[in-house]
Amino acid sequence: MPDLFPLCPECSSEHAYELGALLACPMCGHEWSRDAEEPTADVTHVVKDAVGNVLADGDTVVVTTSIKVKGSPSGIKAGTKVRGIRLIDPVNGHDIDCKVDGFGAMLLKSSVVKKA
Ligand SMILES: [Zn+2]
Known part of the structure; x- marks a missing residue:
């Protein structure tokens, strides 16, 4: 089984299912938003060199x-x-x-x- 849904934050049940924009747990009735669970990956720290070039991992x-x-x-x-x-x-x-x-x-x- 692919691990599509996170565990219920209330009871750790693995039977959470999608309910519109929310996730719902049939075991304890808890509903929560998956978005809130995910860290905001877009806010990355931009590193620039001495003249303003954006640096990336692996650069020389x-x-x-x-x-x-x-x-x-x-x-x-x-x-x-x-x-x-x-x-x-x-x-x-x-x-x-x-x-x-x-x-x-x-x-x-x-x-x-x-x-x-
Ligand atoms: Zn639950």
Whole structure:
């Protein structure tokens, strides 16, 4: 059986059925709106690079300014290419999760990169 309907939020019955715009549970009589259950997926965080290009997961970017890295004498130099970025919910202003050659996994700010 495909899992078409969510469980009843009242009694966890799996016998909910569609009743117009609502879902209804024959076990306890509870009725609810499926829309309210779903998170608003349209409100996504748009991440833009230093010049306003919209970035996406998997993009290759170029670092536009030197970045100091703890434990590294040189840090990341401007012009360093970073492949396969992943956008994340901002952590202290850092909204890109990536791996930098020679440095490993780290977080970057979208304001210091440019889409390659
Ligand atoms: Zn129920």
